[in-house]
Amino acid sequence: MQVLFTDAIITDSDGRREGNVLVEDGVIRDVAARDAGADGRRVIRLRGRTLMPGLIDCHVHVVACMMNLAAVAALPDAIAVLRSLPLMRGMLDRGFTTVRDVGGAPPALGEAVAEGLAVGPRLICCGKALSRTGGHSDMRPRHDTHDAHRWERGFGAMGRIADGVDEVRRACRQELRQGARFIKVMANGGVASPTDPIAWQGYSPEELRAAVEEAADAGTYVAAHLYTADAIARAVRAGVHSLEHCNLIDAPTASLAAAAGAVAVPTLVTYEALAQDGPRFGFPRDSIAKIETVRTRGMHSLEVLRAAGVTMAFGTDLLGETQVRQTEEFAIRARVLPSAEIFAAATTIAARLIGMEGQLGIVAPGAIADLLVVEGDPLADVTLLADPARNLRLIMQQGRVYRDMPAD
Numbered sequence: 001m002q003v004l005f006t007d008a009i010i011t012d013s014d015g016r017r018e019g020n021v022l023v024e025d026g027v028i029r030d031v032a033a034r035d036a037g038a039d040g041r042r043v044i045r046l047r048g049r050t051l052m053p054g055l056i057d058c059h060v061h062v063v064a065c066m067m068n069l070a071a072v073a074a075l076p077d078a079i080a081v082l083r084s085l086p087l088m089r090g091m092l093d094r095g096f097t098t099v100r101d102v103g104g105a106p107p108a109l110g111e112a113v114a115e116g117l118a119v120g121p122r123l124i125c126c127g128k129a130l131s132r133t134g135g136h137s138d139m140r141p142r143h144d145t146h147d148a149h150r151w152e153r154g155f156g157a158m159g160r161i162a163d164g165v166d167e168v169r170r171a172c173r174q175e176l177r178q179g180a181r182f183i184k185v186m187a188n189g190g191v192a193s194p195t196d197p198i199a200w201q202g203y204s205p206e207e208l209r210a211a212v213e214e215a216a217d218a219g220t221y222v223a224a225h226l227y228t229a230d231a232i233a234r235a236v237r238a239g240v241h242s243l244e245h246c247n248l249i250d251a252p253t254a255s256l257a258a259a260a261g262a263v264a265v266p267t268l269v270t271y272e273a274l275a276q277d278g279p280r281f282g283f284p285r286d287s288i289a290k291i292e293t294v295r296t297r298g299m300h301s302l303e304v305l306r307a308a309g310v311t312m313a314f315g316t317d318l319l320g321e322t323q324v325r326q327t328e329e330f331a332i333r334a335r336v337l338p339s340a341e342i343f344a345a346a347t348t349i350a351a352r353l354i355g356m357e358g359q360l361g362i363v364a365p366g367a368i369a370d371l372l373v374v375e376g377d378p379l380a381d382v383t384l385l386a387d388p389a390r391n392l393r394l395i396m397q398q399g400r401v402y403r404d405m406p407a408d
Helices: 067-071 075-092 107-114 164-177 205-217 231-239 253-259 271-276 291-295 296-309 320-325 327-334 340-346 348-353 380-384
Strands: 002-012 015-022 027-030 041-047 050-053 055-058 095-101 122-125 130-133 158-161 183-186 223-227 244-246 261-264 371-374 394-395 400-403
Touching: 002 371, 041 095, 055 348, 075 095, 075 107, 075 320, 075 394, 095 348, 095 394, 107 122, 130 164, 164 183, 164 205, 183 205, 205 223, 205 231, 223 231, 231 244, 231 253, 244 291, 244 296, 253 296, 261 348, 271 291, 271 320, 271 327, 327 340, 327 380, 340 348
Parallel strands: 002 041, 002 050, 055 095, 095 122, 130 158, 130 183, 183 223, 223 244, 244 261
Antiparallel strands: 002 015, 015 027, 050 371, 371 394, 394 400
């Protein structure tokens, strides 16, 4: 089936221009098509509204159906799977046609979405994130001495334990064998985990290099959970490409990351959500005490990263009930960054990070037809994307209209 968008203001990181966009078989065929009907063709008249690429969130956890991640890991698989489905549907409802899951979702869940068995964004998965004993994926309470591996193969577990170079290599190979598109490691302490202070190093340089080598041998890269400057520097020197969070980065480390061509994925909205909503949604008390360590430095980290020339992709990292706040990340970043840069972070830059440059994040012939119709100009004011209920008019994913245009 063909769909023709007429009288559109085509908007992507190349700018804004007028055109008629023809979609066929899930692909954009033409951006200067003739305004004419044809047998089997649907014509959607936009009357000067913006037609833009579908959004890409590069840091989500679709299995995180509750804020208490230890409780999620202990759920029976069937319940954990079913609880993830409305989370994915909600992301698509907000215009995110693709997301990168950085710990938890098995690649098979992405296959289920691709086959139409579940409704949600296209999933780019790493499988389980790797953590040392006592690191950010070790959700055991302090006095729990039971086997740390007992949850890791469950659907709801965000990560798995791997200690030492040999275990790291084995874990990488197992995740890649099962379809992981990249490797995720926990290279710093974290907020949501119970026994690791923020400043803890997550992995030795040798363990990090082992993960990077295994990923490179498979033609992909390593993403790392990171906060502190020393941990970020260690990861960059080991070859880690995707730097998640980065709240406590400093200028010399940002320059090091920029020189290495690393990509940062800040996730500022999650700290606002944890601070404001965590107590009422069951976020553990010990974790709440850690929030301010990273929350107060988040906005400054954007300035440091931008000044050094570090490429930034869009991410949110929300948990449980707070995932409805996903689009607030646009408004938070807009306090510091220009709208056009934030727009690129959620489209072209994100597409490059997930290995789909030229296929997603643009409105051009040959690209996958993930498209949104929005009111206004997001290149000039990206905060309009923070209010999808008001400004998002249509959602198309791979040529299929998921949410249709309301009647004028």
